[in-house]
Amino acid sequence: MANEDIYTFSEAFPMKGGDGIHSYTLNSNLQGNGVIAAKKLITESIAEKLDIKIFSSLNICRIADLGCSVGPNTFFAVQNIVDAVKFKYKNLGLDSQIPEFHAFFNDHVANDFNTLFTSLPPNREYHAAGVPGSFYSKLFPNSLLHIVNCSFSCHWLSKVPKEVIDKSSSAWNKGRIHYANAPDAVVKAFEAQYQKDMDSFLCLRAQEIVHGGLLVIFSPSRPSGTSHSQSAYNMLVDALSPCLMDLVKKGVVDEKKVDSFNIPVFHFSPEELTQAVDRTGYFSIEEIKELPLTANGTLSLEQLSLHIRAIVELSVKANFGEEILDELFDLYLKKLQELSFNFNSENSINVFAILKRK
Amino acid sequence: MANEDIYTFSEAFPMKGGDGIHSYTLNSNLQGNGVIAAKKLITESIAEKLDIKIFSSLNICRIADLGCSVGPNTFFAVQNIVDAVKFKYKNLGLDSQIPEFHAFFNDHVANDFNTLFTSLPPNREYHAAGVPGSFYSKLFPNSLLHIVNCSFSCHWLSKVPKEVIDKSSSAWNKGRIHYANAPDAVVKAFEAQYQKDMDSFLCLRAQEIVHGGLLVIFSPSRPSGTSHSQSAYNMLVDALSPCLMDLVKKGVVDEKKVDSFNIPVFHFSPEELTQAVDRTGYFSIEEIKELPLTANGTLSLEQLSLHIRAIVELSVKANFGEEILDELFDLYLKKLQELSFNFNSENSINVFAILKRK
Numbered sequence: 001m002a003n004e005d006i007y008t009f010s011e012a013f014p015m016k017g018g019d020g021i022h023s024y025t026l027n028s029n030l031q032g033n034g035v036i037a038a039k040k041l042i043t044e045s046i047a048e049k050l051d052i053k054i055f056s057s058l059n060i061c062r063i064a065d066l067g068c069s070v071g072p073n074t075f076f077a078v079q080n081i082v083d084a085v086k087f088k089y090k091n092l093g094l095d096s097q098i099p100e101f102h103a104f105f106n107d108h109v110a111n112d113f114n115t116l117f118t119s120l121p122p123n124r125e126y127h128a129a130g131v132p133g134s135f136y137s138k139l140f141p142n143s144l145l146h147i148v149n150c151s152f153s154c155h156w157l158s159k160v161p162k163e164v165i166d167k168s169s170s171a172w173n174k175g176r177i178h179y180a181n182a183p184d185a186v187v188k189a190f191e192a193q194y195q196k197d198m199d200s201f202l203c204l205r206a207q208e209i210v211h212g213g214l215l216v217i218f219s220p221s222r223p224s225g226t227s228h229s230q231s232a233y234n235m236l237v238d239a240l241s242p243c244l245m246d247l248v249k250k251g252v253v254d255e256k257k258v259d260s261f262n263i264p265v266f267h268f269s270p271e272e273l274t275q276a277v278d279r280t281g282y283f284s285i286e287e288i289k290e291l292p293l294t295a296n297g298t299l300s301l302e303q304l305s306l307h308i309r310a311i312v313e314l315s316v317k318a319n320f321g322e323e324i325l326d327e328l329f330d331l332y333l334k335k336l337q338e339l340s341f342n343f344n345s346e347n348s349i350n351v352f353a354i355l356k357r358k
Numbered sequence: 359m360a361n362e363d364i365y366t367f368s369e370a371f372p373m374k375g376g377d378g379i380h381s382y383t384l385n386s387n388l389q390g391n392g393v394i395a396a397k398k399l400i401t402e403s404i405a406e407k408l409d410i411k412i413f414s415s416l417n418i419c420r421i422a423d424l425g426c427s428v429g430p431n432t433f434f435a436v437q438n439i440v441d442a443v444k445f446k447y448k449n450l451g452l453d454s455q456i457p458e459f460h461a462f463f464n465d466h467v468a469n470d471f472n473t474l475f476t477s478l479p480p481n482r483e484y485h486a487a488g489v490p491g492s493f494y495s496k497l498f499p500n501s502l503l504h505i506v507n508c509s510f511s512c513h514w515l516s517k518v519p520k521e522v523i524d525k526s527s528s529a530w531n532k533g534r535i536h537y538a539n540a541p542d543a544v545v546k547a548f549e550a551q552y553q554k555d556m557d558s559f560l561c562l563r564a565q566e567i568v569h570g571g572l573l574v575i576f577s578p579s580r581p582s583g584t585s586h587s588q589s590a591y592n593m594l595v596d597a598l599s600p601c602l603m604d605l606v607k608k609g610v611v612d613e614k615k616v617d618s619f620n621i622p623v624f625h626f627s628p629e630e631l632t633q634a635v636d637r638t639g640y641f642s643i644e645e646i647k648e649l650p651l652t653a654n655g656t657l658s659l660e661q662l663s664l665h666i667r668a669i670v671e672l673s674v675k676a677n678f679g680e681e682i683l684d685e686l687f688d689l690y691l692k693k694l695q696e697l698s699f700n701f702n703s704e705n706s707i708n709v710f711a712i713l714k715r716k
Contacts, residue, residue, distance in 0.1 A: 058501055060500070101499075104487060109475050114470065114471055117467050118467055120467070138485070140460070141460045
């Protein structure tokens with residue numbers, strides 16, 4: 001238990017807390033669009049796939065949001081599930097039997113739970129609890145949870161594969177902080193880490209979720225048939241590499257620091273998720289869909305740059321120092337403009353999956 | 359639900375977070391002594407009074423610590439309960455059936471949960487969750503909890519009775535921040551608030567605790583037959599009043615600010631707790647004891663002064679400003695020395711009670 005204690009700060013990758021100009025609270029609308037897009041699918045799945053008998057005689061519905069960060073997306077996600085369960089009861093003519101709701105908000109111990117707690121919706125219809133710890137460790141007792149949500153968080157790996165920052169390894173990822181444009185050995189190291197982590201994630205959740213309970217996975221994904229280097233989410237992360245190398249050339253950043261820093265994300269494809277579910281065997285896939293991104297037209301490159309900054313700022317700061325942040329993200333915005341970066345149906349999807357605990 | 363949102367900062371009275379020289383983490387050994395003294399009693403009570411059938415077929419023991427602050431006392435308290443339950447199973451020859459433990463750490467939303475979470479014991483034997491909110495609101499779904507601990511927190515009222523800061527009321531507590539040496543009308547207002555709050559506390563816990571579950575109350579108390587003004591805990595709090603008035607005389611503090619500030623604590627006697635349990639009717643009293651304080655000899659007046667500072671600093675600061683803190687607590691230490699303050703068997707006890715949900 002308490003495996004999160006083995007995570008170093010750089011591996012925990014907390015989102016930026018508080019509510020300042022670069023905070024995750026104010027710069028998470030890309031995820032927010034995703035949550036809204038998934039709302040209808042979750043409501044339908046709960047209506048069709050969930051047996052309300054799992055709430056047992058105590059009549060309590062226990063929900064967890066894993067990788068919740070600091071809001072407001074996590075509050076929308078949880079309310080969405082609450083609404084869907086209530087809707088189901090109403091449709092069954094069981095208005096008077098709607099259960100009590102207990103919502104568990106989970107993220108790394110380094111997450112800003114103080115901000116999360118002070119921004120809890122005042123008129124919420126659930127009892128709230130915060131659960132600190134990596135979702136690659138067991139977080140709850142056996143058979144506690146009925147509906148678990150994991151939005152925009154399962155693509156974070158438990159750690160950077162050690163060989164990619166090992167100078168003596170053939171998978172050393174020199175001069176890059178991501179695998180998108182890296183040699184094959186680097187990609188393989190990230191794939192292996194993803195497989196290990198996703199298997200571990202599914203096995204742990206299988207213990208915590210009651211039989212018949214649902215696990216919703218909603219993640220930035222790589223479309224089937226799209227290469228790692230052409231996947232939009234990968235391009236977004238990888239675009240930081242040349243910016244950091246520009247700062248190396250200017251003498252602002254030590255090259256060794258770039259060589260020893262990778263961002264532990266893996267944008268898995270729907271197939272790779274299906275394979276992990278089949279491999280572990282605890283869940284059935286009730287639904288798996290590729291959802292197009294609706295972010296274009298609503299997010300400018302400036303906003304996108306702020307969004308990525310909110311996600312990586314704390315870890316970039318811890319590795320490279322605070323003083324490079326503004327210059328780095330100025331370069332980063334220029335890089336996105338230079339690439340004429342845009343999301344389109346070939347390069348970007350989110351994967352939405354509803355799994356049911358067998 | 360979420361009644362804590364109606365609490366203002368001054369009513370929430372968070373302990374001082376972080377781990378600095380004036381933090382609660384480093385200045386809570388008075389409570390710590392209490393937890394150690396209660397350990398044996400809790401172990402005995404769990405051995406004798408608890409029916410392990412309440413853990414049900416899921417074999418999970420759910421523990422809550424209400425008013426947990428930021429540790430380390432809360433971790434001792436929870437581990438103590440875990441040890442006592444394990445001890446009971448071992449004594450029954452049921453080692454292999456020891457349940458999983460789920461521990462809920464509760465305090466006001468303004469509590470420093472980030473510090474609490476980062477200081478969770480690395481090798482803990484329980485799954486941890488934080489629960490933000492006043493324990494004068496419903497915090498958990500019905501029938502969730504098996505063992506609830508409330509150490510050194512139930513003496514905090516939900517709010518200052520409004521009449522004691524109302525200039526037009528006969529219970530206006532002019533020039534004082536506590537009822538210990540106040541006119542009868544002020545004492546009556548605090549007594550009424552205590553009764554209302556303790557009744558509410560017991561009714562809420564009756565909903566959250568399973569039948570047969572235990573509620574442990576361990577609080578700084580007023581010994582039977584000791585007047586409010588002679589009770590050591592009251593003397594400790596009330597000694598701040600003349601110090602603040604000294605600062606008024608020096609022109610450092612505005613007198614109106616003293617008149618509008620009271621500390622919402624009530625050091626109830628064992629009889630007053632018994633009456634509340636009888637009045638509400640949901641719990642049986644399995645044990646109620648007056649425990650002598652063991653703090654003397656282990657705590658100097660300097661330490662005691664730091665201890666009181668850790669408890670009240672944030673609220674004093676919010677009301678009077680940060681700039682008075684050092685001067686105020688210098689005066690406060692002198693006042694304790696002038697009073698030759700000491701704990702003795704006539705003026706100070708802690709009350710320890712084990713209640714069982716009927």
